[in-house]
Amino acid sequence: MSTSRVQPALTEPVAAGWVEFLGGPMGRFSRLGRARFWTPLRTILAVAWTFLAFGVLFKSNCAQGKPDGNGVLQLDWSGNRQYTSFCYNDIVPLYSGRGLDHAGFVYDYSWVENGVTRYMEYPVLAGMFQNVVAALARQTYGVARDVLPEVGWYFYLTAFIMAVIWVATVRMVAELAGNRIWDTLLVAGSPLVLMHAFTNWDIPSVFFLVAALLAARNRRFVLAGALIGLGTAFKLWPLFALGAYLTLAIRRRQWRPFLLMAASAAVAWAAVNLPVWLRNPAAWGEFNRLNTTRSWEWTTIYAVFSRMTGWAGFDGQGTPEILNFVTLVLFAAGCLFTLVLGVKAPRTPRVAELLFLIVAFFLLFNKVWSPQYSLWLVVPAVLALPRWRLLLSWMTVDMMVWPILMWHLLGTNNKGLPGEAVNVIVLARDGLIVAMMVLVVLQILGRRRDKVREAHSGQDPLVGQWR
Known part of the structure; x- marks a missing residue:
């Protein structure tokens, strides 16, 4: 594998200039794999830690x-x-705000908001993760009492734990990248990591998804399914990986891997969720209740349409079922398109290509796109379409959604940006993602070069020949 490793200095214009600055690309007679310390993997992990450090700053x-x-x-x-x-x-x-500053089980905590009894609104595993880290922060706060408020210590402890999880994720992506290991730099050094690594608790869900992809590649289908189930118990989106494997199952008529993954995913998800549901059904259902009744988020296509036209039909206020129906139909159509494309394509699509399309459709059509959700797309995009210039352009524009949104939320009376500024950056981000989706579709249809297949003798490095 190492002798076939793709060098970005020879294939990616974005990387060529940096490599020349560092001394130029390796020659044809260079002895790969003999570096004393700065191996590709260690270099990538060093970049990951550096970007995480800036992210916490x-x-x-x-x-x-x-x-x-x-x-x-x-x-x-x-x-x-x-x-x-x-x-x-x-x-x-x-x-x-969720009672994490006091001892107790997070899903027992409640408060009243606008006449409605509220509970922790995150999926069960995400809530339990916060619960455990908060307990650890309270017990160890004495070491930082003189320099930080208690919540500040909790933030830095959470950031450190998630940083370790992210580095482990990057390590697995390097394994999945195979002969294109240097593509992992786009994950480790993503501008979105700078901005959103610690905006919310999305990193563990990415870890579960990537670990599931690695387990499936290694033909450990029960483990892969369990990881998907745990990821879904943390955030919903890792469930979409099953859509990619379902497409392969239909196309190849190989049902065993998919059925094993689906069954173990269901068992793992139920094992985490059932105890909380039995203890407090209302708290367990808060995630679904809130997402069913809430309006659109500021950076969705529905918010942009409303700001541009003044039409409030998609605002979801009082009539969320209309918005819910629209988003469901559009996403279902995107999934159906991906399925038909995957089944009818001239050659079997790669798992990363299918996963990228499904996640992208979800983000584009969902009524909630908290800007940190874009982290979900980083790994599928890098594994599906490793075009450095395009991916870095998208990630940089996507990163800028956050500061522009923050300045907008200040309010125009407080020198904040008008809604038109948010519209421009959101449309630019969405346009780049749509362009990436088009390229992936053309790649699946064989009308564009597939750099990943070329580097792996025409095979999908995430699947190979498993049965």
Whole structure:
């Protein structure tokens, strides 16, 4: 494998200039795999840690405090710093907002909001992750009491744990990339990691998905399904991987791998969710209740349409069933398109190509696109379409959605940006993703070069010949 490794200095114009600066590409007689320390993998992991460090610095302004009258450090968000420095993240405000600052099971905590009893709104495994890290933060806060408020310590502890998980994820992506290992730099050094690694708790869900892809490649289908189930118990989107494997099952008429994965995914998901449902059905159902009744999010196509036309028909206020129906139909149509494309294509599509299309359709048509959701697309995009210039352009534009949204949320009366600025950056991001989807479709149809297949003797490195 190492002798066939693709060198980006010879294939990617974006990388060529940097490599020349560092001394030029390797020659034809270079001895690959003999580096004393800076192997490709160690280089990639070093980049990952560096970008994670900058990512936590991006958010650090929202984890600082100032002493109260008793000299106790309290969180300081004065001067709208969460917007002006775009450091806002859900980790900090939900620490007290979801009862994580007190002992107890997170799904037992409730409060009343607009006459409705509310509970933790995250899927069960995500809520339990927050619960465990919060308990650890409370027990160890003494080491940081003099420099940070308690919630700040909780933020940094959460960030460190998720950073370790992300580095493990990058390591697995390097394995999946095969002879194109250097493509993993687009994951480790993604601009979206800088902006959103610690905006929410999305990193563990990416870990579960990538681990499932690796297990499936190694023909450990029960483990792959269990990882998909756990990922779905953390955030819904890892479930979409089953759609890619279903397409392969139909096309190849090889049902055993898919059925094993689907069954073990269901068992793993139920094993996590059933105890919470039995303990408190209302708390368990809060995720579904909130997502069913909420309106669109600021950076969706529905929000853009509303701001551009003034039409409130998609706002979901009072009539969320209309918006829910529209989003469901559009996403279902996207999944059906992907299935038909995958079955009818002249050659079997790669798993990453199918997964990328499904996740992209979900993001484009869903009524909620919290900007950190774009992290979901990074690994599928890199494995499906490793075109460095295009992917870096998309990630950079996508990264800019967040600061522009934050400045917009300041309000125009407070020198914030108008809604038109949000519309422009959102449409630019969506346009780049649509362009990537078109290229992937053309690649599946054999009308564009597939760099991944070329590097792996025409095979899909995520599947091979497993049965």
